[in-house]
Amino acid sequence: MTDISGPPRLTHLTFHGPLSENRSDRMIRRLTTPAPVTVLDLGCGWGELMLRLLEALPGATGTGIDLNADDLARGRAAAEARGLADRVRFRQESAVSPTVGPADLVLCLGASHALTEAQPPEHTAAALRALRRLVPPGGRVLLGETFWQRPPTPRELSAMWPGADGTEFHDLAGLVDLTIAAGFRPSWIETASPAEWEDFESGYQSDVEEWLAAHPGHPLAEQTRERVDRHRSAWLRGYRDVMGMAYLTLVPVS
Ligand SMILES: C[S@@+](CC[C@H](N)C(=O)[O-])C[C@H]1O[C@@H](n2cnc3c(N)ncnc32)[C@H](O)[C@@H]1O
Numbered sequence: 178m179t180d181i182s183g184p185p186r187l188t189h190l191t192f193h194g195p196l197s198e199n200r201s202d203r204m205i206r207r208l209t210t211p212a213p214v215t216v217l218d219l220g221c222g223w224g225e226l227m228l229r230l231l232e233a234l235p236g237a238t239g240t241g242i243d244l245n246a247d248d249l250a251r252g253r254a255a256a257e258a259r260g261l262a263d264r265v266r267f268r269q270e271s272a273v274s275p276t277v278g279p280a281d282l283v284l285c286l287g288a289s290h291a292l293t294e295a296q297p298p299e300h301t302a303a304a305l306r307a308l309r310r311l312v313p314p315g316g317r318v319l320l321g322e323t324f325w326q327r328p329p330t331p332r333e334l335s336a337m338w339p340g341a342d343g344t345e346f347h348d349l350a351g352l353v354d355l356t357i358a359a360g361f362r363p364s365w366i367e368t369a370s371p372a373e374w375e376d377f378e379s380g381y382q383s384d385v386e387e388w389l390a391a392h393p394g395h396p397l398a399e400q401t402r403e404r405v406d407r408h409r410s411a412w413l414r415g416y417r418d419v420m421g422m423a424y425l426t427l428v429p430v431s
Contacts, residue, residue: 183397184388189380193222194287195369209233213281219272220288223251239265278311286321297345305359318427324352326421336415365426
């Protein structure tokens with residue numbers, strides 16, 4: 178019988194974003210210092226950082242929200258394997274107007290678009306307003322948000338995704354200004370390094386490349402190869418060293 182399943186998905190990624198073990202360890206030390214009791218992860222995927230935070234916070238509970246059933250199932254399985262199943266829920270629902278929260282610590286990593294129906298670049302300010310409503314005084318938000326490291330050239334933009342536009346994101350200073358306008362102070366500002374991006378992009382594509390090498394005549398091989406070629410080209414010719422990922426630890430203020 179012909180195998181009609183395609184390549185495995187994202188198995189080489191620990192986090193679904195450019196985030197190293199080293200940085201995540203430092204974030205966990207910083208974010209657990211105020212001893213949050215509730216954690217909310219919006220657009221959580223499989224919620225790896227939330228699970229690690231809960232391991233470091235005995236007694237705390239967490240809720241992850243995402244639309245992707247496969248990623249949520251991966252999160253539930255990881256929670257079960259680490260003895261966290263009774264302290265974490267993974268819910269399949271939209272993070273636009275979530276039915277849960279507020280929480281002492283709110284995570285939104287690479288998922289601000291999940292919090293609002295506003296289009297780029299307004300989606301960032303709209304997501305920040307939503308995050309501000311979800312965190313009580315004394316709480317924290319960890320926002321992972323894309324920004325332009327420098328203005329993209331027309332050639333780079335045309336190599337990115339269809340319709341890519343230089344106004345889609347802010348620069349880092351503009352992004353931090355938006356957090357302040359939304360009622361936060363930036364307690365920590367950091368950005369993903371080139372090595373974190375390379376690990377993420379290579380990990381993202383590696384499942385597909387390994388599968389293609391092992392299944393050259395597969396009925397899905399041609400379209401899979403075209404898809405991964407498009408993605409790699411968008412990265413290497415388009416957004417590599419141009420699009421950044423900022424990790425902002427935000428304190429709500431009145
Ligand atoms: C780049 S991934 C980041 C996942 C996770 N935060 C992490 O860092 O590992 C973005 C996530 O947003 C989710 N997403 C997109 N739109 C959403 C929505 N309206 N509600 C909830 N999740 C959404 C996607 O399914 C995806 O898992």
